[in-house]
Amino acid sequence: MSFSEELRQANAGHWEAATKHRFVEEIFAGTVPDDVMRRYLTQDYQFIDRFVALLGMAIATADRFDSRVRFAQFAAMITSDENTYFLRAFDALSVAEAERHHPVLSAPTAAFLALMQEAAATNDYANCLAVLTVAEGLYLDWADRPDTTLPPAFIHAEWITLHNNDGFRSFVTWLRGELDRIGAVSEASRRESAAYFFGRAVALERDFFDHIYA
DSSP, rough: OOOHHHHHHHTTTHHHHHHHHHHHHHHHHOOOOOOHHHHHHHHHHTTTHHHHHHHHHHHHOSSSSHHHHHHHHHHIIIIIIIIIHHHHHHHHOOOOOHHSSOOOHHHHHHHHHOOOOOOOTTTTTHHHHHHHHHHHHHHHHHHOOOSOOOOOHHHHHHHHHHHTTTHHHHHHHHHHHHHHHHTTSHHHHHHHHHHHHHHHHHHHHHHHHHHHTT
16 A cells, blocks of 8 residues: 555544535535635635645755656646635635635634644655645546536535546646655654644644535
């Protein structure tokens, strides 16, 4: 079993709960209530800055130039296509400027921000990879339903297609392979550290989905 699959299996309960969450079913059906979608997006938008910083640390600590290039290309997508989606969705949902940029952070949001900062602060490529693999791999797993009809509203449909297109699918496949490669050549303590960050990230992803309905 590959390292990334080993970590996913070790956290299968939280992983399955997140990828088959009520939010996932409702977004495919196009029935997420506007207040829930608004809360979800305003909280999720707070991750972009810290997420890009984590990508930056992955670039800084990667052991190969090709890996640095791959992360730099992905960072460009996050700061363009995905950021533009958020702004259009905020307009459609009438989200005020203050709420877009300075909402009251929920506990899961604050915890995930802290986790990304903690992973970056270790200056360890394996820990950065672990958190990034959860953040992107879990989203691909819930969004990748090729035979499912997309909902009519763009705020639902485009959030799905941002996470199931060929480019994103290719990146997640590469990301998992990169974690496998690093895991295969790392000592036990480094693998344990990566597993710790991976497990915390999966649990927080589930908490994040749960809390938007609270």
